Amino acid sequence: MILAQLLSALVSLRRNVLRSLLTMLGIVIGVAVVITMMEIGAGASDSIKSSISNMGTNVMMIWPWATQTAGISSGSGGAVTLTEGDCAAIRAECLSVEAVTPSLSRRGIQAIAGNRNWTPFTVYSGNEDYFTVQSWGSPESGRYFTAREVDVAACVCVIGQTVRRELFPGEEAVGRDLRLNNVLFRVIGVLPTKGANMMGMDQDDTVVVPWTTMRNRLSRSGGSATGASGSTSSSSTESDTSDVYPASSATTYPEQDSVQAENYLLPVRFNNINQITVSAKTPEQVPDAIAQITEVLRRRHKIGPGEADDFVIRDMSEMLKTMTATSGLMTSLLLIVAMLSLVVGGVGIMNIMLVSVTERTREIGLRMAVGARGARILWQFLTESVLLCLLGGLAGIGVGRLASVVIAHVLGWPVRVSLGAILLSAGVSAAIGVVFGFYPAWRASRLNPIDALRHE
Amino acid sequence: MAGKTLIELRGLEKTYRLGGGLAVPVLRGIDMTIREGTLLALMGPSGGGKSTLMNILGFLDVPTGGQYLLDGRDVTTLSANARADLRNARIGFVFQNFNLLARTSALKNVLMPLEYAKRRKGAREERAWAESLLRRVGLGDRMEYQPSQMSGGQQQRVAIARALVNRPRILFADEPTGNLDSKTSEEVLRMFQELNEQEGLTIVLVTHSPEVGAFAKEAYHIKDGRIVGGTYTEK
Numbered sequence: 001m002i003l004a005q006l007l008s009a010l011v012s013l014r015r016n017v018l019r020s021l022l023t024m025l026g027i028v029i030g031v032a033v034v035i036t037m038m039e040i041g042a043g044a045s046d047s048i049k050s051s052i053s054n055m056g057t058n059v060m061m062i063w064p065w066a067t068q069t070a071g072i073s074s075g076s077g078g079a080v081t082l083t084e085g086d087c088a089a090i091r092a093e094c095l096s097v098e099a100v101t102p103s104l105s106r107r108g109i110q111a112i113a114g115n116r117n118w119t120p121f122t123v124y125s126g127n128e129d130y131f132t133v134q135s136w137g138s139p140e141s142g143r144y145f146t147a148r149e150v151d152v153a154a155c156v157c158v159i160g161q162t163v164r165r166e167l168f169p170g171e172e173a174v175g176r177d178l179r180l181n182n183v184l185f186r187v188i189g190v191l192p193t194k195g196a197n198m199m200g201m202d203q204d205d206t207v208v209v210p211w212t213t214m215r216n217r218l219s220r221s222g223g224s225a226t227g228a229s230g231s232t233s234s235s236s237t238e239s240d241t242s243d244v245y246p247a248s249s250a251t252t253y254p255e256q257d258s259v260q261a262e263n264y265l266l267p268v269r270f271n272n273i274n275q276i277t278v279s280a281k282t283p284e285q286v287p288d289a290i291a292q293i294t295e296v297l298r299r300r301h302k303i304g305p306g307e308a309d310d311f312v313i314r315d316m317s318e319m320l321k322t323m324t325a326t327s328g329l330m331t332s333l334l335l336i337v338a339m340l341s342l343v344v345g346g347v348g349i350m351n352i353m354l355v356s357v358t359e360r361t362r363e364i365g366l367r368m369a370v371g372a373r374g375a376r377i378l379w380q381f382l383t384e385s386v387l388l389c390l391l392g393g394l395a396g397i398g399v400g401r402l403a404s405v406v407i408a409h410v411l412g413w414p415v416r417v418s419l420g421a422i423l424l425s426a427g428v429s430a431a432i433g434v435v436f437g438f439y440p441a442w443r444a445s446r447l448n449p450i451d452a453l454r455h456e
Numbered sequence: 457m458a459g460k461t462l463i464e465l466r467g468l469e470k471t472y473r474l475g476g477g478l479a480v481p482v483l484r485g486i487d488m489t490i491r492e493g494t495l496l497a498l499m500g501p502s503g504g505g506k507s508t509l510m511n512i513l514g515f516l517d518v519p520t521g522g523q524y525l526l527d528g529r530d531v532t533t534l535s536a537n538a539r540a541d542l543r544n545a546r547i548g549f550v551f552q553n554f555n556l557l558a559r560t561s562a563l564k565n566v567l568m569p570l571e572y573a574k575r576r577k578g579a580r581e582e583r584a585w586a587e588s589l590l591r592r593v594g595l596g597d598r599m600e601y602q603p604s605q606m607s608g609g610q611q612q613r614v615a616i617a618r619a620l621v622n623r624p625r626i627l628f629a630d631e632p633t634g635n636l637d638s639k640t641s642e643e644v645l646r647m648f649q650e651l652n653e654q655e656g657l658t659i660v661l662v663t664h665s666p667e668v669g670a671f672a673k674e675a676y677h678i679k680d681g682r683i684v685g686g687t688y689t690e691k
Binding site: 004008015362363365366367368369370371372373374375376449450453 | 511514516517536537540541542543544545549551555557558559568569571572573618622
């Protein structure tokens with residue numbers, strides 16, 4: 001029955017092939033635009049998401065909060081309250097945390113190897129978990145530094161691709177030496193290529209050293225990150241110190257014992273850490289991790305209820321939200337435009353169906369005279385318009401897929417096949433067939449058979 | 457020719473209401489009996505109401521007064537759907553301008569009314585029946601021809617086959633020869649006579665021409681919405 005109706009609708013569409021095709025064109029274009037836009041949008045939001053997670057969507061940074069001296073606030077990061085112990089406590093107690101590393105970074109340190117020199121954009125430092133936290137993956141060659149090398153403040157470094165290219169062009173870098181501020185470092189590994197980050201900074205233009213080495217050997221002035229290149233920091237006689245000071249932890253001050261820790265307020269020490277970087281196990285666990293870290297740090301810093309935190313935790317979730325919201329907004333805007341073109345196509349369908357009803361008034365009258373009920377006439381024309389729209393929709397899906405494949409190849413834009421878009425546009429085109437086909441079909445079904453038969 | 461009464465009209469009236477409340481009476485009390493197996497002509501000048509009467513008889517229109525009995529059952533006020541079903545099951549129409557579906561073969565044209573039938577037979581059986589009807593009207597070799605490829609007489613014969621396809625009790629022909637020349641007119645009218653005599657089919661011819669009326673067994677003259685006379689000829 002339905003099949004027969006579809007068949008007869010197909011027959012009557014075939015009676016005027018060119019007109020049917022032209023009518024469909026509006027829907028074809030509309031659906032093709034929807035499909036292409038959705039696929040480009042999906043591809044764009046994929047690439048944004050991957051570039052953000054490359055930066056580490058699960059990464060949180062902990063800074064000390066401001067301190068006030070004589071009513072003058074230092075601003076964020078002015079207090080020096082984070083310690084190595086905080087780091088260890090976070091790692092031990094926070095279940096949602098994957099890895100923790102202290103972070104110190106300095107700029108403007110010149111690296112010299114043989115007769116070449118290069119100033120990396122940033123020299124980073126951390127513990128053995130630094131590479132996990134910053135999601136560097138596995139080294140391209142060599143290895144990353146170990147916990148022991150961090151403990152002993154070994155003079156080892158891992159270099160980025162840009163630094164490798166500048167200092168050791170076309171040569172093996174692992175096992176070679178370079179000097180940072182006159183301290184001799186051994187290159188033990190090379191980072192994989194990461195490219196520029198979202199701010200446009202070259203993430204490969206970097207050298208990573210153990211944080212203890214950074215604190216004790218590269219910047220004697222303590223946690224200050226304002227790095228005038230420390231000419232006084234080390235003399236060349238100190239080079240290759242990993243052999244000179246084996247296995248003993250490089251502690252500048254004596255540790256507090258447990259009684260001292262209970263009795264005294266947290267002393268300001270010059271070897272405090274100015275930043276801790278933490279990665280959560282998954283991006284979804286970031287809020288949990290923040291809550292857990294807050295609890296641990298408030299307890300350790302002896303902050304009573306109602307008092308303000310003396311630290312601040314920042315994560316990428318806001319940035320992630322902003323970026324996906326931006327690309328989502330773009331996609332919805334394009335989608336609205338595409339939907340408008342679908343509506344225009346639908347108006348075209350309605351127009352043609354009205355013409356068709358007028359043109360076939362006598363046929364309608366005849367069908368009524370031989371006993372067709374009004375509802376059957378309604379269904380007949382509705383089937384025709386839905387079929388028209390569905391065929392147009394299918395063609396549009398094909399054209400849209402083709403267009404996005406061409407765009408992906410020619411423009412190199414990221415594109416992702418979106419099943420949702422295909423289903424949506426098939427549904428929307430059928431709905432357009434119903435909505436815009438209903439009025440003409442209804443008019444046809446309400447015709448008076450006598451007048452319809454006499455219609456010229 | 458005394459068949460039993462098929463249709464009975466009692467004081468049938470039809471008044472059209474134009475805009476502004478102006479009432480135009482078209483039928484002013486028609487009493488009429490149509491017996492089974494007759495070949496009846498409704499004659500009269502155009503505008504006299506004979507087409508309106510045929511439309512009411514054929515359930516295309518509803519009367520505004522009086523009574524319409526079909527097989528003794530009152531069918532004066534029926535819903536549009538009930539009338540559609542009745543048209544499909546009981547009535548065949550032949551029109552002046554043939555009203556065939558363009559770009560559709562003769563066979564498909566004949567089969568078309570069966571699409572709306574309540575009780576369908578198998579496609580093969582329906583097709584065989586339609587083919588036998590086309591052979592009956594002398595178009596056995598033209599079944600796949602489209603209307604544009606046929607003469608007026610052939611087209612009207614396709615229309616007759618179509619009117620017969622659902623085995624109607626009564627056939628209405630509204631000026632069936634109006635668009636045909638005299639020779640094909642006679643062929644078509646002879647076919648009506650044949651159907652009437654051989655199959656006992658009740659046929660109502662609506663015409664203004666006395667020549668056409670001469671083929672009928674009986675005739676009613678309608679003028680200004682009233683029956684003004686009848687001729688009963690035994691043939």
